Amino acid sequence: MNSRRVKLTFPPDLIREPVIAQLVRRFDVVPNIRRADVKEDVGWLVCEIEGDEPALDAALGWMAEAGVDIDYLEHPLEG
Secondary structure, eight states: OEEEEEEEEEOGGGTTSOHHHHHHHHHOOEEEEEEEEEOSSOEEEEEEEEEOHHHHHHHHHHHHHHTOEEEEOOSOOOO
């Protein structure tokens, strides 16, 4: 199983949408949320998403198309 470390930033129109739940159902990936902050106008979370390579590519592509800003993180996630 592969993983990607990412910071996901959600615009206001996606704050109340179940994006992470849809991600799990549609692409059979497992997010491990390490940090998050959600407010009325913006939300972000740092997570490691695990799955097979095609599923990871599809899941991250789907989120980007939906309007989620994705920053790929190189360092290991802690805490």
